[in-house]
Amino acid sequence: MYDIKWIRDNSDAFDAALARRGLAPHSADILKIDEERRTLIQTLQDAQTKRNSASKEIGKAKASGDEAAAQKLMDEVAQAKSTIQSGEEQQREIDARLREALSTLPNAPLDDVPAGEDESDNIEVRTWGEKPSLSFSPKQHFELGEDLGLMDFDTAAKLSGARFVVLKGALARMERAIAAFMLDIHTGPEKDGLGGYQEMLPPAIVWDETMYGTGQLPKFADDLFQVQGFELDRDEFERLSKKYPEIQDEYGVLAWFDLIMAATYDDKNIIDKSLKLIEQSVDEEDRESVRNLTSGFKRWLIPTAEVPLTNMVRESIVEEGDLPMRMTAWTPCFRAEAGSAGRDTRGMIRQHQFSKVELVSITTQDQSLDELERMTGCAEEVLKRLELPYRTVVLCIGDMGFGARKTYDIEVWLPGQDMYREISSCSVCGDFQARRMNARYRAKDDPKDIRYVHTLNGSGLAVGRTMIAIMENYQNDDGSITVPEALRPYMGGLETIAAG
């Protein structure tokens, strides 16, 4: 979310930022809306001023018993009122237009972010570790897992469809072990740029507003899973629809039909619209029943713990002394993968459900750039301790997410695929999410100085992909897998996973 005032003063810089994202200039359109909005506000406020002062006069006139003067003032107010009413309506409409325009644009990249179209333009900043030299032809993780009898995609498909997996035995345990191992690193004492994160266990189901705060909504609803359900009161529906059979919507469709379809397909907007229409058309005595015809529920499954963790500071003002706030959580993540049909269809790389240990930092405006380096280091530390070779790249603009100003991806080496694959993504969002969330902090030296926080998020790490990396890097020629030393305490001392 951009600051309209900033756009006003820096329209060229704004359009330049969009251009770097490959977007057409928007400042002219936005400033036109802004101009319109400000003119409207001015007239609206003038009318309100008139109404307010006249109302006070009325109070005085009535108190002093001057009914004639009061009556005259009341006529004046009545006139102002109609101006106000239509003005408020117009303002709601124009506010929505401005919000829509501002909230669907991606964040501006930092100056040092490389230009580029896609992942081939990302720039490697460092590599770590030795790729294992295997004396045999390495297998991919799903071959290893299936051969061990511990990774079952067929049964998962029976239960839930494509892009799910059932892990068994030592692999199921390894998921838990990896997560605990990572959490212990991040929640350890704050030292040498590591640790200091507070462990959280947040909800995995959230409101629209929460998704809006971190930028998943309104643009990326297709990537998310929804949890929803609406119920119709059938008896009342039958009674009312028989009593008032003729109510039609603007297309000449029966409102009752709209309502029952909307309830069947859980479309809250159409439900509300139909109910309003019906309510207006029935007798007074039935209005209440109409309102209570449906009951319902609509939420979203989180695609990452970034969503609930970052939104913890939504609609709040924190003290500067409490920053940086560092939080970590191991949660399930749910992604529709709508745009990924046909990509990574085999194996565990891309699933509808996976678990991840997430890192989130809420910082002051001065801290966020350093925090990005620190956070990336915390994520890399996990791979170092597991002795998994990786490289860190800085994403080019075209590969960067909607809310990010700069992103490092950490890519782990996968011998079975003979390539590096993303296992973590650490981003600094500046005040982009904070504006959407209205999350602010009070400056230490000046209590009146209230600023937007900066937010960062990063995987520390994706648990399933870490398991894949362990399996492929630690595989032996007999198809068994050596458990990395650091993980053994979490696996009850188990050293090797072999077919039983």
Add this chain to the structure above:
RNA sequence: GGAUGGGUGGCCGAGUGGUUGAAGGCACUGGUCUUGAAAACCAGCAGGCGUGCAAGCGUCUCGGGGGUUCGAAUCCCUCCCCAUCCGCCA
């Protein structure tokens, strides 16, 4: 699912139609006192938007939305959330 009670400033909490943007307290900031600190005392202290070089002025906001009224935190409607009790239940 049934019954009741609630949602007010950074926090707690008063306030049922007329200078109430809102008493009081806590927290915070400045000052007095003190060797220093604490305590005590004095003063300041909501956010957004518009306008202005600024001081300021205007306007909106007491869970969200709509309505009644000349005037709403206060009345009405609706949605959401929270709490307690009962029922059910991992």
